[in-house]
Amino acid sequence: MSEHIAPTRTPAFEARLKKRYAAEKRFKAIGLSAIVFSIAVLIYLLGSMTLNGIGGFQRAEVEVQIDFTQAGLSADPALMGTQEGVRSLESQGLPDVVDYFASESLGDEGAEEISGQAWRQVAAEIAADPGILERQATFWLPASADLASGYAGEGSQDMRELAAQLASEGKLEKNFDAGFFSRADATNPQEVGIWGALMGSILTMIVTLALAFPIGVLAALYLEEYAPKNKWTDLIELSINNLAAVPSIIFGLLGLAVFLTIFPSYRSAPLIGGMTLALMTMPVIVIAGRNAIKAVPPSIRDGALAIGASPVQVVFHHVLPLALPGILTGTIIGMARALGETAPLLMIGMRAFVASPPDSFTAPATVLPMQIFLWSDEIDRGFVERTSAAIIVLLLFLLLMNGLAIYLRNKFEKTW
Amino acid sequence: MTVVHENLENTDAKMSARDVSVFYGDKKAIDNVSIDIPTEYVTAFIGPSGCGKSTFLRSLNRMNDTIPSARVEGTIMLDGEDIHSPSLDVVQLRARVGMVFQKPNPFPKSIYENIAYGPKIHGLAEGKDELDAVVEKSLRRAGLWEEVKDRLQDSGTALSGGQQQRLCIARAIAVDPEVILMDEPCSALDPIATAKIEELIDELNGRYAIVIVTHSMQQAARVSQRTAFFHLGKMVEYGRTSDIFTNPIEQRTQDYITGRYG
Amino acid sequence: MTVVHENLENTDAKMSARDVSVFYGDKKAIDNVSIDIPTEYVTAFIGPSGCGKSTFLRSLNRMNDTIPSARVEGTIMLDGEDIHSPSLDVVQLRARVGMVFQKPNPFPKSIYENIAYGPKIHGLAEGKDELDAVVEKSLRRAGLWEEVKDRLQDSGTALSGGQQQRLCIARAIAVDPEVILMDEPCSALDPIATAKIEELIDELNGRYAIVIVTHSMQQAARVSQRTAFFHLGKMVEYGRTSDIFTNPIEQRTQDYITGRYG
Amino acid sequence: ACGGNDAGGGAARDQIKAVGSSTVYPFAKAVSETFARSNPDFKSPIIESTGTGGGMKLFCAGIGPETPDISGASRRMKASEFADCQANGVTDIIEIQVGLDGIALASAQGGITMNLTPKMVYEALAASPYGGEQTNETWSDVDPSLPNQPILVYGPPSTSGTRDALKELILEAGCKSNEDMSALKESDEDRYDQICTEVRSDGRYVDQGEQDNLIVQKIEGNPNAVGIFGYSYLEENADKVQGLNMNGVAPTYENIASFEYPGARPLFIYVKKAHLDAIPGLKEFLGQWTQMWDRDGELAKIGLVANPEDVRERALSAATNYDTLDGSEL
């Protein structure tokens, strides 16, 4: 025995060992750099979006002082807060009052460059506090798109000079624009808001979730727990895998040909958008769901069967609750994809200009990614920052959903 | 083919199998087994690994139905009624013939829910009070009450292995079965836990017909009054435990007992 | 604390453990075990389930390193060299101390690739011819050659359980280790396959130092010359197999042997 | 609304729906916004950019609440589309020319400057100029008066209306200056079309989707590149890009409005007469268009060009008297 030197103890072996360890180190380093690279790209993307987009949450506003004591406006408290009230102020000449004081504060040139709809903001403030009408008040009103871009150092020479002058007088500032979160689309970048698209996305996602989740989960349960292994279930499996792989635009064609034929008057509605996206999301949920269901240990099923639970009870009392975290993960991934999807929605009319936030599932709407897409091709340069801001909102929404997925996963996760 | 010792008392058979064969696909895992399971005694199935003990046990409460490739031939009776007849619902059968598995498999729910699950789905208890009573009674019978009474809301999976196994037994008892089948219930447990389970089996003996599969002859000797020895899918010998261990008739039984294989 | 029988010949220890304790997190699974593993004999570790046999075995080739919570204290020597010393590389250690697991775990590759895997990664064979020779030799030693020589390209997972386990043994032999550790290598096998493996162990005995963990005392009695009895993380008794089975010194050993527990 | 009724096709709509060209879209949006602001009783109209063809298909699908009331077009309705409309019961259609869009050739500020003619553009961009092989690699290959710089033009895709205008107003104009080609038009129209309108695909003409902003950004990054896009983008980005003269005329508002700069094309909206009474606000909405398309109105602000006086008269009449379109004119 002792004269036999095992090959694993020779110097040659040890020399090779060094190389193998070098290979190991390289491999590990490659793995690490793959991750670092991916994360770096992510951080770069998020970082540059944030930098570009921060400005999108602000808008250029000019200072206007209005002395209402001179204006002679009156407000009926009963009407305040209603359309009527706004109209009565309009008929009393509020727009002219605003114009007049704008010229007072900013000079004629400057007054040209407050947004034409600025008086509405004044009206809103009067509605909130009719007492203003008794005194002098200072308002920060949105500047026109031209003045805003002049302030940003772009646009025509005149505007840049005007902007510089007003800014030096402290009458032009970029202020945080809270209204961005409560308004809908508009033609003037100074007046756009994200709420309409966000609402559209939320409504669409609700429809998607309400359809894709139950159908996906039930289909996954059937395929994993009950389906006999035969040609039919093979066919179902094939079509589910295939649907997960079909380019999204084709779902748009399906929505166009099927849903819009059945419900022609719901073009652009979150209902149809949600149904189309649900078909796209459902296979992802089925696939993730099947994996999660497969991971539930058979001993749990045996245990329940052995005390006389029926197969349906076993599934709904034991398997489903245990598989839920995995199903939720798949659902969120599918929903995240649906959230960022534009192509299929192009086909079913969600590429629309909708100036008021949708108030129901059948009201015309647009969604966040579509809003981003539309704004990115706007002629007006003020939309560049707004686009980035919208992207940030979308990403936050996405992070929220991912966070929710992780939270739910951890909450429901059980060990066995 | 099976040697059945002749000195067995004539007892009522709670379950009886006649010419039972079990196939996995084309493979015969159990070959023509006939046996009576008495109510009064604990019956042990012993035999080398892979001889078909678990397979036969699982066919007694039709758990083999869950394996698509498995097929059972022959008749198995529970109280004289064929368990495969359409009139006997499989869910009801399993409620009457409980089972405890090799690896303790409590549900990942609270201890209380583990026990209450069976009574709930079978509607055996009305209202919270009755349910509480059933849970307590089952846990007491399984000798677990004292240990867990203050933590009924803890997860069943947070118990030690031996406690988990007793929980599974309590869970089986809770639906008031007539037969309890145990498939190597102690093989995942340490000696102390094992001793507790064996004590429990002794206590339950008489109230339920109990069948236990074990790979430990020592255990069979300790807890059972009847022993059946399986080998390569056949039941080789069946008789009083004391007889099988001291006076085996078949050569194969003797070889196995004395450690020639297994 | 350990009782070591005194009539042991003074043999070279291939491996020796001194005061080895193993922890999983805070839990001590092995408590101060010292033992010498001789080259010439087959050593069996027996003991009730959960007593730490596998844990101790895995610490002999540092497979416990793969479990994040596991921690080993004490010294283990291979040919007088500490296996935890930086000069002895863990890859080399594992090449010198082979292991066969409870459940046969052939790689999902061809039979040939399964055997050739070790020699390839360690660069033990140059060229196809040499590799072919190594594969044939290993399969022959494992007594599998005749059965598989015509289907070397078939998947290793397509073999029967016993064949798979012999394949795993052949795979371990292929890198020409000095010690082979087997953790319940037959517990997933039927009696015929078990008999083949035991035969194989007899044949390999002498060429390699062999340690086998088994829950079957019969098996320990059949294949080993030395037996160590573990209980609750401690090594209770160590001696010639024949002595341990016929004249155990410790009460616990005796109880276990005679089936008082386990 | 209640979903159950829809199958009967009887659901009504109280919101104006407009579809169609992406060129008309910005103006339509502006009109709709003002309309909604000044008429809070009506819901704000839904404007969807579907492309002219897609819009026409929806528009001509029939009358009734589920079809749009208005379709914008960056070209005139085709006879085939008119026939489709007729077949589906959309018999009375009001055609309103709302303004002009000029296509402009431009380069980055400080980039390449040229004095082009439609003929030069045709020779530089045609797939096979006058049926021969396209060999021009640099502008000076086309005409010695032009700079010796490689040809690189970012322009609209074949599916866009801007491209149609490019073909019709510049390429064909350049092509037809050759007599053989004018003759060919008479003898073999298909061949003529191919020779005169097909754009080279060897990478010197880059079709940049319908993303005009992207074209602006691309030529900004490459001083030798020329971009072709709607006049509005030129105006909006005047600090970044400069227009290139054509026939010695610069692309300015005046020159486009007077058709001195080639490349102005009309923009239309088509309205279903049958819907005028049924859809609340539709008439008022049409009125809104007429108020905003003047020279100093919103139309010009977003970079489109107002109609010449006579056309504006006619459009105004169509929008107020609801004259219907005669299919035989198309």
Place this chain on the structure above:
Amino acid sequence: MSLTILLLLALGLGLAGWLAARARAWTFRRASPDGRLASLPTYHAWYVALWIVLPVLIFIAAWGAIAPGLVTQSVLSSPAADQLPAFGFQRQTILNEARAVATGAAQGVFNPLAREFVEPYREAISRYNWIGIITTLLIAFLGGVYSFLRLKPDFAARNRVEKIVMAILLAASLVAILTTLGIFVSLVFETIRFFGMVSPIDFLFGTHWGPDPMANPDNPDASRYGAVPLFWGTLFIGAIIAMIVAIPLGLMSAVYLTQYANPRVRAWVKPALEILAGVPTVVYGYFAALTIAPAIRDFAISIGISNASSESALAAGLIMGVMIIPFVSSMADDSIAAVPQAMRDGSLAMGATTNETIRRVLIPAALPGIVAGIMLAISRAIGETMIVVMAASTAANLSANPLDRMTTVTVQIVKMLTGEGSFDHPATLSAFALGFVLFLVTLGLNFIALRVVKRFREAYE
């Protein structure tokens, strides 16, 4: 409106049935000697409720489909019907308007004739509403009584309820097949129409793509409908360049995360990577067009490729690769983690290093899952449009040079469908043909993938 009422009615009746049946089951149970029923009272309740609700729902669905027709029939029998124009679309429109007014959904009508029909419609609608409600009640009553009478202490209500549950499960899984069928149907007709204008041979094998949506549709120039450059561009950008980026990065990330990284790090990094898949593609598009593509052009010029363009397949492919990293990494991560520990132990016990174990044992064993992830990633890449439009242009080039401009099938689909061309033009119809081919290709790929995975899995188990 009336359908909503019917639905609420059905649910209300179902609830009533549910409560009644449960009460009845409880009386059985109190009466039975051992307090045991064959099924729990709730199952009896569900049995009756389903017997009430399901037939009613079927009736409502059918009623919703035929009732408008019946209403119209009865309106047409009114005297005013003689004034209606002869058959056709116009007549339908008038009737629709009248109904809209009758149901209160519209105020005005645009055809004065329609006013005549408002009253008849109102009457007919209310008449049929009553018929509907009464029939609903009748059906619910019959179903309820029938099922209620069947309740007995030994009645196996659970089995029956569970059968229905199973049917619902089966129906859910059939949605996938229906969707597939729907896609097929929504593409196939227009595709056939397209192939009537342009022969499939020209389409599938032609190498020049340049449809002109403004050209005369009657006589399309088939030589401009060669889709090979599109297929090539799709393959080159989506399946080659993007995969060259995504597979190594995704796989290595997965390997690192499962085998080397600390579990806490993994818990954070994995979802972080998944964010990459959720970033809207417009964002990637801008990034590719304005940052990556010019950088590639500058680089190409600096190494002497003078005619490098600022749009390239490479730029689009690279960014697309980054976007789909998480598809590869998440699926690979899951399936590597799912390889039995025994495989890993077996290899390590042979003295293999971790990387040898990964490369030679774990990855081969996890291959089905990895392949599935890659398939998903490829199809996502193939379906991507925005990045390609912005970074690789829409020019259909047949070239193997990654620095060339190229385009993909889906880009052309979007372009054709949203362009200015009319919808009976072959250029627009070609979008459907392209979609159809793409659909068949993914179907084929999945078929093969499923086969491969299945065979692999069989061998492995």
